[in-house]
Every structure is written in C-alpha cells, then in structure tokens.
Amino acid sequence: MPHSPESVQARAHHFVDMEQQREAGTLGMWAFLVTEIMFFGGLFLAYAMYRAMYPEAFAAASHRLNIILGALNTGVLICSSLTMVLAVRSAQLGEVKALKRYLVATIVLGSAFLVVKAFEYSHKIHEHLVPGASFHFEGPYGQHAEIFFSLYFMMTGLHALHMIIGIGVLLVLLYMAQRGRFTAEYYSPVDIAGLYWHFVDIVWIYLFPLLYLIGRDT
Amino acid sequence: MGKAEHHAVVDLDNDYIHAGYGVKSWLLTVDHKRIAILYLISITIFFFVGGFFAFLLRLELMTPQGDIVSAETYNKLFTMHGVVMIFFFLIPSIPAVLGNFLVPLMIGAKDLAFPKLNLLSWYVYNIGGIFALYALVNGGVDTGWTFYTPYSSTYSLSNVVPVVIGAFILGFSSILTAVNFIVTIHKMRAPGLTWFKLPLFIWASYATSIITVLATPVIAITLALLAFERVMGVGIFDPALGGDPILFQHLFWFYSHPAVYIMILPSMGVVSEVVSCFARKKIFGYKFMAGAIMAIAIFSFLVWGHHMFVSGQSVYAGYVFSALSFMVAIPSAIKVFNWTATLYKGNIEFRTPILYAFGFIGLFTIGGLTGLFLASLATNVHLTDTYFVVAHFHYIMVGGAVMGYLGGIHYWWPKMTGRMYNEAWAKFSALILFVGFNLTFFPQFILGYLGMPRRYYIYPPEFQVLNVLSTAGSTILGLGYIIPMVYLLWSLRKEKNVGANLWGATGLEWTTQSPPTTHNFEKIPVVTGEPYMYHQEAKSAA
C-alpha cells in the first residue's frame, strides 16, 4: 500500500483519511470527558447531600477558606482558558511560533494556579484543618466541618491532579511543536488537549462557588 | 455475503499470530487481535483463581458447622470470589476478549480507533490485578465485594485499601476499552454499514460501552472516598462521625447495578449471532432486538435502589425503584421471545455454539423470571440477602454471562486460531455445564425461600441436604470448566485446518481468512446487504 510521506507521519495506518482520524480523536476525548463528569459527579452529589444535611456546619467551615486566593485562582484559570483557545487557533492557522508562545503562557498560568493552591493547602495544614487525627475545628460543628474539609480536599485535590496531568500534556505538545509536528492540516492533539483543559477549568468554575462562596453571608 | 471463496488459497504464515515472534512482539503489540489474546490469558487465570475460591466455599458448606477453614477465612474467600469474578473476569470477559477481537472485524475496520490506548488498558487491567493479588497474598479482605460502610471503612481489619485501589485502577481499563469501542463503532464502520445493518453483537458492545463510560467513574470516586475515609479516619460514610452509610450504598449500586448489564448484554449479543447462524435464518425482529439492548442500557441506570428495599430507604423510593425494575422485564422478554422465534422454521444445525446458546436462553429465562421476585417489594423483603439472591444472580451471571462467553469462544475460536476443537468433547462439556450449573444453583432458590441468609459460614442443620446437593453440583460444574480448557488448548497442536468461514456464517469477520492478517482486510469491504442474510426464503411481513 503506497504512503505519501506526510500521511506516514501524521495518519495512523488504520484510519482511512485524516478527517476520520481527527473526528475519532475528538469523539474519544468527548467520551472521556463524559466519564470525567460522572467522576466528579459522585463528589458533587456527596457534597450536595451533606450540605443539605449540615448547612450551618458547612457555612462555618466555608468561612475558613481564603476567598481572595480562591478568586485569584479563578481568574488565573479563566485566563489560562483564553491562552489555550489562542493556542488552538494558532495551531489551526499553522502559526507554530504563536502556538508555542500560547502553550507556554497556559503552562505558566496553570502552574501559578497550583502554586496558589499549594499556599492554601499549607495554610490548612497549619490551621489543623486537614481531616484526620490532627483535625481541630472550634465550636459545635467540628465533626461535620471535618466532612466539609474531607470533600474540600478530595474535590480540589482531584482537580489539582487533573491540572498537573494537563500541564504534562501541554509540555508534550510544546515538545511536539518544537519538533515541527503540527501544521495547519494536522493539529488535532492541540485541539483535543484544549477540550480537556477547558473541562478542568469548568470544574473549578463550579468548585469555587460551592466551596468558597455559598453560605458565606450567614 | 458469503465471500469465503476469495481466500481459498491461504498463505499459511501470513496471519496476525505469525506477524511477530517472541514475548516482546506480544507485550508491545498494538494489534487488537493480539491484545484480545493477551486479555484471554489474563482473565482465564483470574477465572480459575475465582473458581477455586468458589470450590472451597462450597466444600466448607457441605456441613452446617465450620470444617476446613475458619470463619474469617471463609469471609475472605467469598469476598475474593466476588471481587475476582466480577471485576477481573465477568466485566472484562466478553468486551475485552471477544469485543477486542471482533469489533473491528465485524465493522470492516483495520483496528480499533486507539490501538495504543487498547494496549494500555491491558496493562492497567494487570496493574489493578496485581493490587488485588497483593491484598490476597497479604492476608485477604473480608468486606464482601460490596464494601458496605461503615464495616469496610472503620471496622474491618483486612486489606481493604489495596483491593479498593485495585478495583479503582481496573475501572480505568474498562473505561479506556469502552471509549475505544464507542469511537470505533461511531467513526470506523465500513462504507455502507449503517446502524441498522450492524450485527447485534456490535449493538451489545456499543450499549455496554455506554454503560461503562457513564457508570464506572462513579464507582471509582466512591471507592476513592472509601479509601480516603479509611486512611484519614474521617466519617464520610460513617454515621458515628456524621456520615451516611446509605449514601455509600446509593453510589455503589449506581455503578454496580448497571455493571450487571455490562456483564450480560455482550452475552446477549453473542447469542444473537449464534442463534441466527445455526438456525440459518435472519434474527427475528432485528430492530426490536437492537432497541431492547438500548432500552436495557437506559433502564439499567434507573433501578439501583432495588438493592436497598430493606436498607432504610423511604417507602416512596422503594415504589419508584420497584416499578422501574419491572420495566427491565419487558426488553428482556422481547429478547428471549425473539431468539425463540428465530429458530421457528429455521434449519437448525446442532453444532457446539448453539448448545451454549440454548443453555444461555434457558438459564437466563430462569434468572430473569426470578428477578421479578426481587423487583417485587413485598417478596423482596423476605428474599433479599438470602440464597435466593445468590441463586438469581448466578443464573444471570454464570448461567447467562459465562454461557454466552463460552458460546462465543466456541463460535469464534476457529476464527481466532484457525483451528477447530474436538466437537464431541465440546458438546459433552456443554451438557456437563448445564447439568452441573442447575444442580449447584437450583437448590439455592429453595434455601433462600427457606430463609438461609447469604454469607453464612455456619448454618442451621435443616439446610444441609440442599447445601450438599449444591456442593455436588459445583464439582460437576468445575469439571465442565476444565474440559474446554483442555480441548481448546489441545486444538492448538493441530495444523490450521479451517477456512475463512467454516460455519457458513454471515458477517464481515467471516469474509477474511482465519486467523486474519494483522490488517484484517486486504481491501476495506463495502456493505450493501442487510445483516444475517442466510440463504432461505424468509421474508419480511412488514
């Protein structure tokens, strides 16, 4: 079977054409994101149930989160989504230089998010708000506040893990871009990574109000 | 279609098995057919491990008192039997072995959409398996495969966390395979192969994949929360610390009920292929059959609460879940009646696979009908958590899913290996399995109605006779699983001795040589006809 040089490079043998390969990749990522939604969905369900059961305790615990750092991180992530979109756009247009620039920007913003998150975590450790033997929460709501913080660490921890994986993926893309693997005809890895990155951002857009804001006024 | 003649001359060594030699060529393969073989080896090992546990359980239950193992060991045995059989055998069985091998072949593709991901999923499966085996060697786990809290999170002293991590990792293997199937079936069908021309095995694989993608992540996060709770000592599901154990049950069954259909739907797909082929007749009510598969997949997500009628769930929730559970009976009935109708005025050839299919239909019918007893609220109260439930789900999972799996293995073995097994032995073992299975599990229906609770190490003496019958049956059943192992392996010693299509079946997988080449098809086939067009005068009345 004859192969033209560029198809050998970009198209896997079992696809009929580039179109089929691109569509397969995109659909695969969407299917995977459905899985991710259900994954976080279990946590959101647990959160909703316990908030309904212990509204006062959850409000009291929520007060211990740093709303300024949370808001800052929200801003950082929204900006990273913008740079990610710009990276995808540059890839579509075949502007490899711009692509690399925007990938770097996205990686930097993602890392900034993680640094801020690390600060928040170290505060929580310092204030004995990490669930477990050393957990301490003044007032009548200690036990239920511990459930809040269990969910807080599970939700934000899993989110941070997704961020780390995302940054890893972007680094690979950067390397591939450096090697000149992307052209205006072949850029679907960037496209698919973009889907993933936006998904991770959207999860945070829900986590921020649920964990930091709701019940704040009581 | 019947294009077998195209491959009358077969280059003996030009197939996927001879595409590379040495261990490395297998461990680094991205060929879906080789990965299927890798899975076949892995799950067969786990099947016999899980079966060995079951045999020890049955031996222990020969007498009312404790004999050969301690209560603690007994509890670990039934837990590991459940964990191994469900997570490491039944869930991957048909999708990962037959599905991997056949989905691309049946839709005229050269491979699955993501071959590397496919290989990765096999490695992920084995990493999950290593965690489970580690827990086993390290003393086992005694929570029951259901991991109910707060026993699993606070009270059990066994290796809960490694097993939970194993199941968690395994979930990703299922998800990767499912994503691969969904994309492949959507995007890589041969030209002309529209949805309603797909074989029912593809429909079943598709529905199974959808369930896997939607349900598996929920068990993953639930088990992650359980591990977090156990390690950190917090009370997400422990009422002593403000948590709610019923939430765990809801989350657990939200996955684990659909998981039942992950196990049984692929078998239904296999049976449809086999029945149609050996009746030499188009499957009766094709569109209803495809619709029933999708209906079962949808209903599977709406009935989890029927595991919890006596858990303390509200009466109204009980009503809703009971009513929805009865609805599952409708698509199940459609399938059984349609298989039966397919045989009517067929031209039935009694080869090995259809014997397994007959076994499936009979046992699945009993399993399904006894499901009504459990969907019904008032009888459920008495029967739940007794041996009636044990018998019911073994009729579905062993009588149904495993029979279908073995039927599929016997049907496609010549395609996978290019060799035919000894059919006399194969028919004999199908008979042995059917008899042994019923002797093992039918007495358990009676035991359950008498009130014998499940997971009992010792039991009142009046239950002994039925337990002895069950144990006797399990010995026969065990034999029935070992015989196929022997003659199937034995067949590999022979020369390749089958053509492309020894059953004279329709379907694209039979148009290519046996075993197929690495790329499956020399030329991507173009599909024009309906599925299951066996030569006869049957016609549509509609």
Place this chain on the structure above:
Amino acid sequence: MWSFPLLPDSASTIADKIDALFYFLVAVSLFFSLVITIGLAYSAARFRKGSPASRKGALNDYLPLELAWSLIPLAIALFIFGWSAKLYLDMRVPPSNAMEVYVVGKQWMWKIQHPEGNREINELHIPVGRPMKLIMTSQDVIHSFYIPAFRVKQDVLPGRYTTQWFQATKPGEYHLFCAEYCGTSHSGMIGKVIAMEPAEYEQWLMGSSRAGIAMASSGKELFDRYGCRTCHRQDSGPRGPALDGLWGKRVQLADGKTVVADQEYIRESILNPAAKTVAGYQQLMPSYRNQLTQDQVNQLIEYIRTLAPVQEK
C-alpha cells in the same frame, strides 16, 4: 437426614399473604419457562437441519407478535407491582396499637429490651395475636433483623432508628438471623424468636429472672444522674426547653423548620445537640455521645415519652 423442609414455616399475619404472591410469581415463572422451553424444543426437533418440515412462510419480523410479547409481560408486571406495593405498604406501616420493643445490634449479638424492663440477648419473646413493633439501631456496623417464618427483614443501622412490625399467629420458636454481612461472626449473630400465648407472655414478663426496672424508670434514674433536670424543667427558663408533653409534638426549630419529637429527634438531641436547636434557645447543651450507651439512650427516650403534658390539664 432426609426429612428436610422445602417450604418455610409461616407464622405471621403477613406470611401467608407473601406466600400467596410468591406462589403467583412461581406460577408466572413456570408458565413462561414452559412456553420458552416448548418453543425451543419444538423448533429444535421439527426444524433441525435436513428435516422434511416445510419452512414456507417463515418470517423475519412480525409487529403484532412483538407488541404481544412486549405488552402482555408489561401488563403482568404492572399487576404484580400493584399487588406487591400494597402488601409492602401494609408491612411498612405499623398499627397504632403495636407493642414496642427496643433492639440494639452489635458485633455479634442482638440486645433486646422490652419497655417493661426485661432484657434479652439473642432471644425475643413475643405474644401471639398482638402487633409488635421493633425499634432498632446498631452500635457499630449495619446488621439486618430477619425472621424468615414471619417474612420480615429490616436493616439495622448505626446512627439512626429503623422499625419493622409483625404479628405472630402461632406459638413456637423461630429462627432469628442477621441478614446483612457484619464481619467475622456474622453467621453466629443468630437467635430465636419465641412466640407465646398472651397469658404465658404476661407470665414471662413478670416472672422472668431478667425482669427488672421498667425502661422509663431506668431512664428517669439516668435523667437525674446526668443532671438533665437542671436545664430541662418547667422553670428552667432560657437554659433549656421543658420536656413535659413533648412526645409526638411538632417542635419549632431556630432555623425555622419544624420537626416531630420522636425517637430519632430525641436521640439526635442527646448525642448531637448542635444539629437541631429549639427556637428561642441557645445551643448550650454538650453532647452525651461518649457518656451514654445506646441502651441508656433508649431508656431516656422511654422516660421522656412518659412525661405527661403539665399545663394542658
């Protein structure tokens, strides 16, 4: 050895009704199994390969048939659902005149206390012909209180009460099983339910060596010993609400909700007072989680229940 039962004892008012439904289900199952078996066997024999039977008019689909075998099972399923749901409601709602017994499950025994004070372990004595309501909770993991001869079963959960009721119809000894897996000696968490003629039962209550102080009296003793009265009395003012006549009333809470003062509410208020604060009061009460056993909580509940309304005289 060969005289073994194939049908369970039937010894409660609900048992025969469950059995009737069960046998109907058996009949439905037999019918459909036979239809399928005969269908398979007939086709297998008559239309085997090479048989001379005519294959003329073979169909590949036929809508009326599909509808028939969808809608007939649907109708049967709905009928069974309705029948079963009605029975289930009867099983779930205890008659108002039911006698009550407290059950506490723990690894691996059943602790039972009658309001009259009699305590039992792994045995439950009941009178026949009287509805009995079990108020059950667990000290550790989930258990399930199962009496096969009565066809009743209910999970017993830590941290909350569940109830079930039954009415025995004939005297005798019946199995009591734990039906929810609860750890190493799960299968040893068994006992006996002993149904007696009412007169005999009265005698047992009075004459049993375990006969002791009525639960309410024990509860009063605890109420005094832990100084509950300091805050919970008519003139205690803002320190705590009075409990006289509380039982069964609707309580207005600080967050605007209301709650019925039942076992669940009183138990929660003792063990986790912060969960629900009565309107007009401050949350001052400490938790008694680590000081009271589940049995003692039950006794306190029985005591509070007996506190007659004072002002309404």
